[in-house]
Amino acid sequence: MALSYKTRRRLSLLVLVVGMPLYVVAAVTVVGLFDRPPFWLELVIYVGLGFLWILPLKPVFIGVGRADPDADKPEGKDDPR
Template identity: 50%
Template sequence: MALSYKKRKRLALLILVVGLPIYCVVTLALIGLANDTWWSRPGERMPLFMEAVIFIGLGLAWALPLRKIFLGIGQPDPDAPKEP
């Protein structure tokens, strides 16, 4: 089922306003959990490279499946009537 331009635009806005903050909280919780689980010394963090890999991996995990929704959203509505 293909979504219309208007529905895709609304869905993209919903994803950015609701989904992105949820993604940020979940990502930070996973980083905190990983730090607590694998690095047992208090105050010690995992290496910066590993944090970057986790952030990039989780960023791709939500962005790649949703790329079709965001594709062309910034362009004018293709279904709108043309002005003479």
């Protein structure tokens, strides 16, 4: 079942406002459990974790910044002249 545009917008906002800070805290906590690695390795870990969170959530964010495809066109806007 595909999510509607409105649902994807609300879900993406929830992910960015609530989920992202929780993910950052969890990532820093997990990395902090180990001995501090060299700077370059720590940087690679954080960059990798920065991209990892988007993989399962990519379908939620696709097309959210565009106009609602389900919205009706305003009157008089369908004529390109």
